[in-house]
Amino acid sequence: MVSRTIPVDPFDLVIFGGTGDLARRKILPGLFRRFCAGQMPPQARIIGAARSELDKGGYREMIREAIAEFGGDLTGTEGRLDPFLDRLDYVAIDARGEGGWSELAEMMKGTERIEAYYFSVAPALFGDIAERLQKWGMADDRARIVVEKPFGRDLETARALNKTLATYFNEDQIYRIDHYLGKETVQNLMAVRFGNMLFEPLWNSQYVDHIQITVAETVGVGGRGEYYDKSGAMRDMVQNHLMQLLCLIAMEPPARFSPDAVRDEKLKVIRALEPVASHHIVRGQYQAEPMNEAENPGYRTAVENPRSRTESFISMRTEISNWRWAGTPFYLRTGKRMAARSSEITVVFKDTPHSIFEEDAGRHRNVLSIRLQPNEGITLGVTIKEPGPGGMRLIDVPLDMTFAEALDPEDIEQVDAYERLIMDVIRGNQTLFMRGDEVEAAWAWTDPIIEGWEARNDVPKPYDYGSNGPTDSEELMRREGRAWREVSE
Template sequence: MSFTADRLLLFGATGDLSKRMLLPSLCALDADDLLPAKLQIIGTARSELDDQGFRALAREALETFLPAERRGSLDSFLERLHYQPLDATQQDGFAALADKVGKPEQGLAIFLSTAPSLFEPTIHGLERAGLTGDTVRMCLEKPLGTDLESSRHINDAVASAFPEDRIFRIDHYLGKETVQNLLALRFANILFEPLWNAAHIDHVQITVAETVGLEGRVSFYDDAGALRDMVQNHMLQLLSLVAMEPPSSFDATAVRDEKVKVLRSLRSVGPDETVTGQYRAGAIEGKAVPGYDDELGKDSDTETFVAIKSYIDNWRWKGVPFYLRTGKRLPERVTEIVVQFRKVPHSIFAGKGAKAEPNRLVIGIQPEENITLSLMAKVPGLDRGGIRLRPVPLNIAMQNAFAGKERRIAYERLLLDLIEGDQTLFVRRDEVEAQWDWVDAIRASWVEQGATPKNYTAGSWGPSAAIALAERDGVTWHE
């Protein structure tokens, strides 16, 4: 059923995600008159607040995390906010929550950001309180389990109250402008798509590097590790967008059908195709930082870095390696996709002493959103000592190409899509389970091998074995 919700219920409304991302995103949308005029936002969490207390908390968060020029009329936005305290483990509290939500004229959208252990009791409570009807959508924030079995358990619990077409599983990377521009780059330009295959592409690199350490995520991260925290969701979503076949149209079913085909085509990773690491004390941006065990306060075998060499066994990508790496306490914060094209089959300039380098496409996602394509060009001169060629970058910086356009928080688009009911940039259940199936096999191989993370110094690009993983194929990581 198609509807634009006029109620938005935020679970975890006093938490860090809400203060840093959700409330600022909603306020920015309100400032641009993009929210439905009658939309009411109800927050809920364990904190004992009333409407005024929640509005005060929201005001402080907005003044801290949202630039002043994007706030609009702050008072009018705060009037949309309401609050009902709730302990999700206590079923009798959901009746009061339903009273606070009231009866939506158009529909209700729910954003569920809680610990995975609370998913099932929350769904049961909502169902008993009458908050799971035909005009209710459910949005789920990760983590959706810790493996395939637990993910299925969560999805089964949600599916008991909501059909798939009313379940919105969020991956905020899909809301980033450059991630969506990847689709435009591939499917709106005839220049690239004919070359986007094993005949013309040598390899693909996907890097998600962080400079931070645990930052208040101690218990979650030590249970998860880099593979489950980053690879299982964000990185596999990026990989599927790079590798997917052209969908028949830009709608939820067509796009997600093609993504899941890629995920199901991922080859099982061999024992020598992964490297794990854990950071030790070092320096980031000139400042000393402790090692992982020191931050954690105990010894741990959790990986804070992982590099993977993977293959997609289908017609388009047969034999093309996809190198993935992610880690904490690396030298810089960067998320990028590098598409390395093959060399020209024959260089007509070799006899003149010129060396031609293969073209490279770099898609920067954060901190800067840009697209750079390197082309070979002749260095000016009379060439009496031979022809010289040099790569010249064609750089499209998004903030310059579209001057005057706001740089939006990724959650702005996703929250608006949730309210309006567009699932295109959300993850379907079969995608999640295909991702977990692949990741679980990697973790099982680590256990079978007795693998433990290799040490690397904070401020470096991970263990030396990660460099060797690529270099033995003649590939150098893009840095």
């Protein structure tokens, strides 16, 4: 592996919720990989902050075990773990009280490093932590805060949260993180769109028939049942992850690749989204796995709510009311316990204006598929003559650029989304983070959809374990002469 990383400036990163699941599974293992890549300067410190009564040694041992369990392939990192752990410190802290804050303030006192505070905690604690950071003199001009989703559960709560954080920090100090935007292929989407003259002239309603965005998961709600049953697929996935993918695929070219230029264009897309009619929405709940219900129960059993009306699947049709996309449908789909784990954006181009071939040659369309996971890559389907005698028979073949195959694996540095985004925080680059007005605009579009099905007492459709969702979702496409791309690994 060849590293092209450039070390960032010296920094202190405080992780509130430093003993939690996200910190142990993603944040700390990712920082260890950045350390091994030579991106972390010698002066950098990582400080865990949580309620657990640990000392520095106990915290380091916890993170040692977390990296062994969740760090992935650690080949080539021999001898690096102890020097990394030496960077770690810990303070037991009460987010809503006074305990531990004087110790943390003393740790941060008198340094000239960048200060980043990662709020890896429940959103209900964001305001309390922000207030205490200011009270103890840590909310200065060098401070940056990272906040995890969910950022509110509707427009009202998102506005309130934005207002609370704005009391203590400027907008350019607030990093609302969506790990989907840190994925390699998501950023390659912008490179494909704006770095290739081949696509941009065709990227509009004149040439594009429709666009599909699918994020399918094979897992159920797992241990998130209590949270998920209050949120559902709409709040948990569509309002943030799928919305961001929609913005990137549909936005106008920004004047430059800079944070506000990119986010201004994304905001325009959200504000141009049409309301979604009730007959253009399908909601579903997964059923138990046949013959294995004890291990893989249905949704209502998993969330311990036998009358739940929360969706674990949603698909919908929407449009964007602007010159570029007027009349072009965008189909969004996400769900749990589906046939395969797959995140994909599919751009389906229109038929040729006139076919010179006989009817038995078949109907063929160019399809651009952008795979986010697994097997990240981009495939463009083109139509050719089927080899052999027997006349002009047409078939579709893929021009495939699977990154792992198209590029030399030894020349690719594998970077997790969290690794990339945390380093962007240290650099002060907000391009891949959501702005406050962007979050509020997304909720302003989402809220009426949720209010509509609640007013109708809508009940999600059941769908089979390991399927592509409710049959009504297929009908949503079929009645317009279209079909979902098959969900596959």
